[in-house]
Amino acid sequence: MFKKLSAPLGRRSLSISNTSLVSPTTTQFTSESESTQVPVKILLLGSGQSGKSTILKQFGISDAHNEFKGGIFSNTVDAMRTILEMMPQLDIAADPRNERYRAMICDIPATVEINCFPGEISHAIKMLSQDPGVREAISRFSEFQLSDSAEYFFNSIERLAAENYIPTTEDILHLRVKTIGVYQKEVKFDGQTLIICDTSGERCERRKWLHCFPGTTAILFMVALNDYQKVLEEDKSVNRMNDNFALWHATVNANHDSLKSAKFILLFNKLDLFIRDFEVESFSVFFPDYISWKTSTAFTGSNEVVKALEFLRLKFLGQVHNKREVYTCKLSATDTDQFRGKHLSGYQATVYRTIFFPGVWDAVKKILL
Numbered sequence: 460m461f462k463k464l465s466a467p468l469g470r471r472s473l474s475i476s477n478t479s480l481v482s483p484t485t486t487q488f489t490s491e492s493e494s495t496q497v498p499v500k501i502l503l504l505g506s507g508q509s510g511k512s513t514i515l516k517q518f519g520i521s522d523a524h525n526e527f528k529g530g531i532f533s534n535t536v537d538a539m540r541t542i543l544e545m546m547p548q549l550d551i552a553a554d555p556r557n558e559r560y561r562a563m564i565c566d567i568p569a570t571v572e573i574n575c576f577p578g579e580i581s582h583a584i585k586m587l588s589q590d591p592g593v594r595e596a597i598s599r600f601s602e603f604q605l606s607d608s609a610e611y612f613f614n615s616i617e618r619l620a621a622e623n624y625i626p627t628t629e630d631i632l633h634l635r636v637k638t639i640g641v642y643q644k645e646v647k648f649d650g651q652t653l654i655i656c657d658t659s660g661e662r663c664e665r666r667k668w669l670h671c672f673p674g675t676t677a678i679l680f681m682v683a684l685n686d687y688q689k690v691l692e693e694d695k696s697v698n699r700m701n702d703n704f705a706l707w708h709a710t711v712n713a714n715h716d717s718l719k720s721a722k723f724i725l726l727f728n729k730l731d732l733f734i735r736d737f738e739v740e741s742f743s744v745f746f747p748d749y750i751s752w753k754t755s756t757a758f759t760g761s762n763e764v765v766k767a768l769e770f771l772r773l774k775f776l777g778q779v780h781n782k783r784e785v786y787t788c789k790l791s792a793t794d795t796d797q798f799r800g801k802h803l804s805g806y807q808a809t810v811y812r813t814i815f816f817p818g819v820w821d822a823v824k825k826i827l828l
């Protein structure tokens with residue numbers, strides 16, 4: 460998978476082609492000549508929408524929250540338009556009384572950046588988000604490409620539409636902007652300089668990852684836990700969890716010189732959505748061996764979700780065919796407390812060469828610094 464394409468680019472010459480939401484003004488840049496420490500370089504890898512850029516935001520968001528308004532409004536309108544456009548294909552109709560709201564949202568061109576939220580648009584979204592047909596379409600999210608943040612923004616619509624609205628940190632963490640190319644950011648973390656490289660997880664963009672390998676201290680590999688319910692945006696015939704398995708296998712087993720001493724942190728993300736949607740029946744449709752594993756394992760999880768998480772963790776670790784140390788942790792990247800390791804009880808796993816960390820913050824501190 461990681462064929463050498465050309466001479467690897469130096470860290471300073473990486474192309475930064477992201478219209479990123481993370482403003483460099485929030486970071487404390489340190490030129491290498493000023494710094495006496497060797498910077499720790501963290502590479503964020505994983506498939507599209509696994510949450511890489513969300514984790515990057517957790518390392519520091521610009522104070523200029525108003526700059527995110529347009530993106531948040533556009534995400535909200537785009538999500539509703541996507542649902543409305545899909546409804547005929549799903550054979551679902553909206554309540555005829557909401558027809559004018561449906562027409563209003565569908566008439567907004569997808570390419571338009573929305574910088575203010577006119578009252579009639581926010582009202583239309585509010586009414587539509589309560590429409591039984593729209594609710595049914597949302598519940599069938601696995602049949603089309605719906606943003607994981609759609610419901611969050613619909614539920615916040617009145618707050619978003621308020622005249623004095625200023626995006627909160629949580630709003631910004633829910634904002635979705637697809638990464639293109641590689642985005643690099645330097646942050647100070649516990650007195651140590653971290654260089655964090657955010658990449659695009661889209662299939663056609665993954666070959667650019669190779670250029671980021673040199674100098675990597677650790678790879679933070681992200682997997683969205685709810686991916687077993689979805690197909691790839693770029694290839695509807697591929698289940699996203701299967702894509703994750705193949706990608707993880709190729710990455711962790713890559714025999715690449717620059718990654719020889721790199722540590723791997725396998726980060727299971729979107730825990731909130733996994734917990735929200737978890738049903739043994741649908742989970743075991745995708746993982747038929749889950750039921751037999753459950754009855755034969757010595758692992759005693761306190762509930763079904765905990766067991767399923769352990770099952771997934773072991774599945775991913777089973778793909779590691781070298782002597783690499785792999786650290787795992789699970790979280791919702793949109794939850795700042797969880798990122799910092801609060802409210803999640805960690806445990807030391809008994810499985811060979813794995814340690815479970817309660818949060819990314821904790822993992823970075825204990826493993827890398």
Ligand SMILES: Nc1nc2c(ncn2[C@@H]2O[C@H](COP(=O)(O)OP(=O)(O)OP(=O)(O)O)[C@@H](O)[C@H]2O)c(=O)[nH]1
Pocket residue numbers: 505506507508509510511512513514606607608632633634635636637638639658659660661728729730731732790791792793794
């Ligand atoms: N509910 C929830 N949403 C999340 C979580 N993590 C990320 N998201 C949302 O998922 C969407 C995709 O996250 P991104 O961080 O853009 O994903 P990415 O891996 O950078 O995707 P690419 O740039 O396309 O490779 C965003 O709308 C995030 O807000 C999570 O733990 N819970």
Ligand SMILES: [Mg+2]
Pocket residue numbers: 511512513636637638657658659
């Ligand atoms: Mg991204």
